[in-house]
Amino acid sequence: MPDNDTIAAISTPLGQGGIGIIRISGSNSYQTAQSVFTSSKPGSEDFPIPRYLYHGYIKNNRGKLLDEVLVSFMPAPNTYTREDTVEINCHSGIYTLKNILEAVLGNGARLAEPGEFTKRAFLNGRIDLSQAEGVMNIIRARSEEAANIATRTIMGDLSAKIRDLRDELIALRAPMEASFDYPEEFEDDHRPMKVKGAVRLLCGRLRKMLEGAERNRAYQEGVSIAIVGRPNVGKSSLLNALLGQQKAIVHDAPGTTRDLLEGHLTIGGYPVKIIDTAGIQGSIDPVELEGIERARRAAAEAQLIMVVLDSSQPLTIEDLELIKIGEAGQDKLVVLNKADLKMKVNRKELDNIFPEMNILSTAALYDKGLGLLTGKIVSILDHRFCQPDESSLLVSIRQENLMRKVLMSLETIAEQYETLPEELTAFHLEEAYNLLGEIIGETISDALLDKIFSEFCLGK
Ligand SMILES: Nc1nc2c(ncn2[C@@H]2O[C@H](COP(=O)(O)OP(=O)(O)OP(=O)(O)O)[C@@H](O)[C@H]2O)c(=O)[nH]1
Numbered sequence: 001m002p003d004n005d006t007i008a009a010i011s012t013p014l015g016q017g018g019i020g021i022i023r024i025s026g027s028n029s030y031q032t033a034q035s036v037f038t039s040s041k042p043g044s045e046d047f048p049i050p051r052y053l054y055h056g057y058i059k060n061n062r063g064k065l066l067d068e069v070l071v072s073f074m075p076a077p078n079t080y081t082r083e084d085t086v087e088i089n090c091h092s093g094i095y096t097l098k099n100i101l102e103a104v105l106g107n108g109a110r111l112a113e114p115g116e117f118t119k120r121a122f123l124n125g126r127i128d129l130s131q132a133e134g135v136m137n138i139i140r141a142r143s144e145e146a147a148n149i150a151t152r153t154i155m156g157d158l159s160a161k162i163r164d165l166r167d168e169l170i171a172l173r174a175p176m177e178a179s180f181d182y183p184e185e186f187e188d189d190h191r192p193m194k195v196k197g198a199v200r201l202l203c204g205r206l207r208k209m210l211e212g213a214e215r216n217r218a219y220q221e222g223v224s225i226a227i228v229g230r231p232n233v234g235k236s237s238l239l240n241a242l243l244g245q246q247k248a249i250v251h252d253a254p255g256t257t258r259d260l261l262e263g264h265l266t267i268g269g270y271p272v273k274i275i276d277t278a279g280i281q282g283s284i285d286p287v288e289l290e291g292i293e294r295a296r297r298a299a300a301e302a303q304l305i306m307v308v309l310d311s312s313q314p315l316t317i318e319d320l321e322l323i324k325i326g327e328a329g330q331d332k333l334v335v336l337n338k339a340d341l342k343m344k345v346n347r348k349e350l351d352n353i354f355p356e357m358n359i360l361s362t363a364a365l366y367d368k369g370l371g372l373l374t375g376k377i378v379s380i381l382d383h384r385f386c387q388p389d390e391s392s393l394l395v396s397i398r399q400e401n402l403m404r405k406v407l408m409s410l411e412t413i414a415e416q417y418e419t420l421p422e423e424l425t426a427f428h429l430e431e432a433y434n435l436l437g438e439i440i441g442e443t444i445s446d447a448l449l450d451k452i453f454s455e456f457c458l459g460k
């Protein structure tokens, strides 16, 4: 596809709402909109003054009236894409939006690909790649924290940091390059020790940025928590209590939940997916066995596992086995549910067997103990994901991987400074510089760009 033809898409969600917007971008956008727009003012030109809203109607090529609209024309270069842009504000109904888009597409525009408006903003130099990723993240943000980070990225905070780092690398490399070109002038002092110190400091800053990246990603992508336990201990009741709605079926017959059931909420700024699972026990029923297998898989994939026990029943071997579920790196929490009933679990025994374990009591049926439980979940997650410092605005795995490679290049210099030939030091500095360039999209392949933008939603 050429990158400068005229594109159009529905830029608002396809559903019922007060206003829906169809956006057209490219050199033909004015003519395209003109072909479908009729002004409500008899005798007036269509929409002559840039950035004014004009009232009128959209008709298709057969003259059929589609909607009453407001249209505005924004000439290049002061637009999102830096191209001529028209926005049609219509009523947001699925058919109206689709009909208007169809009319526009029949008059010189083609349907935009996902993320194509933002890709053009990037290609035309309005934003860099990290800002474009910020745009994607703000659209997808599921928590206040994620939205805050995305806003800062869009405003160019990450870009500024990356550019500063690149400037520092250039400042370190420039004297070396000069010494390669004019060796006689640098005979005595061609490897200033300050390079080593500066690279070390840079490594420290990069490590800090990387530490915070994980929490940023958790805020953006969310965290999954699996609830597991024997049948009938109150797993589904706990899910319902945490969600504040009767999402899962609760019943006193064991084996009520057969499949995985997800609920979503925000806890301490983390978008959390809580997964209720089938009770785990020995069984020969193939359906139950499949449910148990799914429960185990959900636990294996979760960042935090909540093992629920019925505290009104004495501890069983199965309970003890279940507490051991998961891998070494996974966080775990034991919930002694049904705390409103007489306690039969021997807490001392439990503490002795699992001295390091987080153990809490709840009565899910009566919404008791939930505040302490969510508080504990937040402190476990906060501990798992380091608190980012101000400078950490990395959010995507792509950015993180690149930053790790930058760090590796600089660590090589810092660790082997005395023995590393100067050409290799310069090489690693250049490599780090180029990798940082990939984060902001200055050095990146077309195929990778296409892949990044294809993950955007339609109309953005
Ligand atoms: N007294 C008391 N009963 C509870 C509590 N939580 C759950 N129950 C009861 O325990 C029974 C089982 O609850 P569920 O939430 O369906 O248990 P589950 O672990 O999801 O069970 P399965 O889906 O069969 O594995 C129901 O009768 C609930 O009302 C609680 O905190 N106190």
Ligand SMILES: [Mg+2]
Residues within 6 Å of the ligand: 235, 236, 237, 248, 249, 256, 257, 276, 277, 278, 279
């Ligand atoms: Mg259940």
